[in-house]
Amino acid sequence: MNAAGNAANLQPKELENVKRLPILITLVIGAFFSILNETLLNIAFVDLTIDLNVAYTTVQWLSTSYMLVVGILIPVSALLVQWFTTRQMFLGAMILFSAGTLVCAVAPEFYTLLAGRIIQAFGTGLMLPVMMNTILILYPPEKRGAAMGSIGLVIMFAPAIGPTLSGLILESLDWRWLFYLVLPFAILSVVIAAVFLKNVSEVTKPKVNFLAILLSTIGFGGVVFGFSSAGEGEGGWSEPKVYVTLIVGGISLLLFIWQQIVSKNPMLNLRAFLSPMFSLSTVLLIIVMMSLFSTLMLLPIFLQQGLMMTAFASGLVLLPGGILNGFLSPVTGKLFDKFGPRVLVVPGSAILVVVMWLFTQIDLDTSKGTLILYHCIMMVAISMIMMPAQTNGLNQLPRAYYPHGTAILNTLQQVSGAIGVAFFISIMSSGMTRYFTNKTGEATALDPALALNAGVHDSFRIGMIFAIVALVLSLFVKRTKAPDEAKQPL
Incomplete structure (x- = not known):
């Protein structure tokens, strides 16, 4: 020890x-x-x-x-x-x-x-x-x-x-x-x-492991930069700065993980994943964060380029859902203390599946009120999943692992957000390209907006699949107890 x-x-x-x-x-x-x-x-x-x-x-x-x-x-x-x-x-x-x-x-x-x-x-x-x-x-x-x-x-x-x-x-x-x-x-x-x-x-x-810091910096930095660049650049995944940084970052991460496992004094103690609910919560949160970040990116694009709204007006459309989610978070936290995670996480995941399907049905005639409603429902679902799952996972860790558990979750949420944005933007772009490839007849002024709508539909369909996976995982969530510190191997 x-x-x-x-x-x-x-x-x-x-x-x-x-x-x-x-x-x-x-x-x-x-x-x-x-x-x-x-x-x-x-x-x-x-x-x-x-x-x-x-x-x-x-x-x-x-x-x-x-x-x-x-x-x-x-x-x-x-x-x-x-x-x-x-x-x-x-x-x-x-x-x-x-x-x-x-x-x-x-x-x-x-x-x-x-x-x-x-x-x-x-x-x-x-x-x-x-x-x-x-x-x-x-x-x-x-x-x-x-x-x-x-x-x-x-x-x-x-x-x-x-x-x-x-x-x-x-x-x-x-x-x-x-x-x-x-x-x-x-x-x-x-x-x-x-x-x-x-x-x-x-x-x-504790002893400073400079090799771990170097591998961590190159690994996480390369992955975040690579996925962020894929979502922003015109060339997408084919740009050298994207695939080179992803390859270098991926190799560095593998070396970092191996180095942390064999180290007697790991900088980021990956033994936290030996706690089943922490591991399950981590995967669940990654999926939810990918869906959340991608939706927060896709909706403003659809509102501004599809429905021709101003940036300020599109921000107003997303505001009620954000406010609702913020004020529900303390409520779901108290419900978690009283009833445990399952009564929140399972229904929240089911609602997320439904609302992601609803987003696959939107088009250029969808009203602003409908989009506000859908976004509010999604944010309610997120509030029922995020903090209860995260708190439940961290509760299973011994006290010595608190810094490592919080660092792992915060890092993976950041990385999953970057991955989610890049991944879903790529799907949207592919859907737009496919629309123009399959289009017959003369071009019209509505084609760009219709192509965008098709791309957004494709992205939300994949998002719905992620939500279904989250729903399946939520069925295995159970309430955790604080571990007996004296019996925890460190």
């Missing part, structure tokens, strides 16, 4: 007297604005291409780099949370995020703006695992559902309102105000954390 495991198994009496609510509020505020920033800038890309005189393919790096850095940093966080205290990690994350926000706000040209986004991403990449690991330490298993539900509100609500809020700001102000308005709240989070946040984690300072 290693030293990290011994230290992590300690249950400090001081935790019994820690006031949890101020710490939870501090984490929620910081996480809200860091996660909000993931989608806040996307709708301003057109303005940025004009103001900074760069091509659209170049400006996409503001999004790709953010996802890339977060995907690389989260696995390393399993090590960092054992080297630094809760306060050091959180304050460091928010100070980095605040500094990056300031750099973005005053950026005179594109590459300075890109540097600011990368600094922001470092803050976000540190924030997410710290937040979840702190919740696992502070709250006993029977109360974690409600706490994780509050986190779910942030994770789902923040990116949902990002495009709408961005569109509203850009109606009267320029893109720099997207950062000026976030900066005061980021600084406020630092101040609140300095006052209220307590150290709740054990600093064990």
Whole structure:
């Protein structure tokens, strides 16, 4: 049994007297604005291409780099949370995020703006695992559902309102105000954390495995970059930067996994997968995240290019579902504490299958109200699956594995989001190409929209298959109990 495991198994009496609510509020505020920033800038890309005189393919790096850095940093966080205290990690994350926000706000040209986004991403990449690991330490298993539900509100609500809020700001102000308005709240989070946040984690300072860090960085970075590039580039999967980075990333990941399994002090302890419910929850969450990210990408494209709505108007269509999901997350968390995961995850997966089928039926005559309804139903289903499944899986892990379990889930969700977007965009593009190939007769002005509709149908059909797989997996979910630490091999 290693030293990290011994230290992590300690249950400090001081935790019994820690006031949890101020710490939870501090984490929620910081996480809200860091996660909000993931989608806040996307709708301003057109303005940025004009103001900074760069091509659209170049400006996409503001999004790709953010996802890339977060995907690389989260696995390393399993090590960092054992080297630094809760306060050091959180304050460091928010100070980095605040500094990056300031750099973005005053950026005179594109590459300075890109540097600011990368600094922001470092803050976000540190924030997410710290937040979840702190919740696992502070709250006993029977109360974690409600706490994780509050986190779910942030994770789902923040990116949902990002495009709408961005569109509203850009109606009267320029893109720099997207950062000026976030900066005061980021600084406020630092101040609140300095006052209220307590150290709740054990600093064990395990040996640093630099080879693992290198393999992890190349592996996860290559996979996220490759899939993100496939979804954005015109050449798709045939572009060298796509398949080369995917091959290099895949090989590096295999070496990383092998190295972690044989290592006595793994950076990311993959023995967490020996817990059956954690493994099942991980696969279930990957499938759900792929469906969620792809839908959030497909619907705005369909609304703007199929129904000819403005970016701001399409953001408004998606807003009710995001708000509903955010407010349902604490509710489903409390229901999880009381009834367990099955009463939520199984019906939620069934609803997801139904709503994905409904999306295969939409066309150019579908009303905005119908799309809002379908999106709301989907977000209800997501809220019934995401946090209950995630909390249930983490509950089965021994305390020593908390940093590793949260890092694994956060990393795989990030990677599955990138894969989902690229995969479903490729299916949509193939469907559009097939439409034009099979079309007979003269071209009409509606052909591009009809081709898009055909491509979207193909994507949602595949999404429905994923949802069916999720439904089958949900039937095997059962409530977990906190393990007997004394019997856990580390």
